[in-house]
Amino acid sequence: MxxxxxxxxxxxxxxxxxxxxxxxxPQIPPAGTAPPPRLLYLHVPFCERLCPYCSFNRVVFEEDLCRRYFDALRKEIRLYRELGYTFGGIYVGGGTPTVLIEELAETLAVARDCFPIREISVETNPNHLTEKNLLRLRDSHVNRLSVGVQSFDDGLLKRMDRYEKYGSGETIARRLKELRGVFDTLNADMIFNFPSQDLDMLKRDLDILTDIEAEQVTFYPLMISDMTRRKVVDALGNVSGGNEKRFYREIVRRLVPAYRFSSAWCFSRKGTMIDEYIVDYDEYAGLGSGSIGYLNGICYANTFHIPAYIDQVNRGRLPLMATRTFxxxxxxxxxxxxxxxxxxxxxxxxxxxxxxxxxxxxxxxxxxxxxxxxxxxxxxxxxxxxxxxxxxxxxxxxxxxxxxxxxxxxxxxxxxxxxxx
Ligand code: SF4
The missing domain is CATH 1.10.10.920 (Arc Repressor Mutant, subunit A)
Structure with a gap:
């Protein structure tokens, strides 16, 4: 109740x-002279396959558009520098940021050149954990790599349309195990309370995470927007909150005390890991199409239309769409x-x-x-x-x-x- x-x-x-x-x-506040530590959030909205439950700003990957997009992203980074902003960390989210690794590496190089960056987190998908990509990420000073796993259950992965593209649960687990120690923080991004997921499936996911000794696990409940609800019901079954509390308790029971709480749903093995940016940073700038930023009490969103985003930035303007002054x-x-x-x-x-x-x-x-x-x-x-x-x-x-x-x-x-x- x-x-x-x-x-x-x-x-x-x-x-x-x-x-x-x-x-x-639409506007962002002046950079200020003594701002709190700020994070640079970069959004890359391209994915090779679109998962039915996902409400992020994402579109199907098109190489030419994606290259033009990365070019605009680099220009937007420079616009923030011209406005006097500075940032201590970068989080690259998506979409799938590693969809064109050389473009990502060039973008991170520009950001490191513009600002005194101390830490970089990048999201990726399991099929991008190739030697070439990992080398580029390491060379780009990426400290935290967060891999979208969701579940190791092959049945669920198939229903999410992820099995074929991103690999079976066994393949993903093997890749994660091989990667231990390569980055300061390797995070397995998991979801619980999928429709048709039962407690045994969740326990198997936890068995695998424990077996591969995942360094950090983010285990959040399925969150769907009103508009994606229909797609989720069609692909995965009826959404119910009935198991959420029981599943969360099981996750905590299995992971703690081997892991400490980095947040209510992020679990880390060591004390020095990089955690979720909304916990570590009071303020963040959102760059890229559909990004949301929060700077000095102003929450703002960039345009969600990718060609309009590229066009605005190419004209030397911030691609702001809406703001709300808190x-x-x-x-x-x-x-x-x-x-x-x-x-x-x-x-x-x-x-x-x-x-x-x-x-x-x-x-x-x-x-x-x-x-x-x-x-x-x-x-x-x-x-x-x-x-x-x-x-x-x-x-x-x-x-x-x-x-x-x-x-x-x-x-x-x-x-x-x-x-x-
Ligand atoms: S869950 Fe990840 S891979 Fe799937 S559509 Fe969303 S951003 Fe893309």
Whole structure:
């Protein structure tokens, strides 16, 4: 019951937060003189095969368009430098960023040339774990490689249309095992609570992860937008939240304490690994078509239409489509959500950021989540309890679902989208 209320409230709040103002002139804030550590998010929206459950901004790979896109991405990076921005880390997400490895390597070289980059994370798919690609990624100073596995279950992989293109569960597990130690952090990106997935399937996934001693595992619940729901039902069966809590408990039971919590759904073996960027960075710029950025209280989205994106950047303009200026209350609540997703909320740090306003915004949340035993005050900070972690899985599921719904909306409306997929 409590979890349903949390989910309902979060859904309402995040749906409202992701309503961008079509009348607001799209803009990003000035770079500022003493900004917090910022991340450069680069989006590469091309995939060789489109998975039915996916709500990211992605299109079928076309080589010529993709090359022109990477060229525009490099120009957009330089535009941010001209505006005085600087970044300490890069996250390249997709889509499939490694779809043209030499273009990716050139883009990372430009970004490293422009900014004092300390860490680079790149997403990839299992079929791209070739020797040539791995060498290019290592030469490009990639520290964290996140591999989209989803599940090792061949039946599920076939229903997701991933088996043929990305390999069987056994092949993927073997590749991951061979890669141990090659990067500072090798992350296996997993999904739980697929329709038709049962507890035995999940246990086999956990057996394999334990056997291959995966260094880091991100295990998040299936999150589908309203528009992809039909496709998911057709391909995979009815979506139900009924098993989510049981499955999450099983994941935690099997992975902890060999792994520590990097976030409510990210598990790392060592203390020094690079975690999810929304936990590690308060602010990030979103570059590439359909990227979403968050800089100094302004949330913004780039155009989702790839030719329009390339055209705008080639004219020397930021390809902004919509912005939303967060109120102080929105900003405090965003930090509250993300910091506790990472496990703890340091009050002193947040009070310095929002002098005199913190408790006025958060008192009710702090009281209610303490009352239901989801957070605990240590004298310095609030920490998620074991029970609270699942509450945060629900909240983050709803947060990303709201983002996915926003993406669907943008593809079909604001600023135009690509051909529906
Ligand atoms: S899940 Fe990954 S590979 Fe599949 S369509 Fe989405 S971005 Fe592409």
């Amino acid at each position: 409590i979890h349903r209320v949390i989910g309902y409230r979060a859904r309402q709040e995040f749906a409202a937060a992701m309503r961008f103002d079509e009348k607001e002139h 109120s102080l209350r929105d900003r405090v609540r965003y930090d509250f959500l993300m910091r506790l997703f990472g496990g703890s909320l340091n009050l002193k740090g947040l009070e310095e950021k929002y002098p005199g306003r913190l408790y006025r915004v958060l008192w009710l949340d702090l009281a209610l989540f303490s009352l239901i035993g989801a957070i605990r005050y240590t004298g310095e900070d609030y920490r998620l309890t074991d029970q609270g972690r699942y509450a945060w899985v629900i909240m983050m599921r709803e947060f990303f679902t709201a983002v996915n719904n926003f993406r669907d909306f943008c593809r079909g409306g604001l600023g135009g989208g690509n051909t529906p997929v």
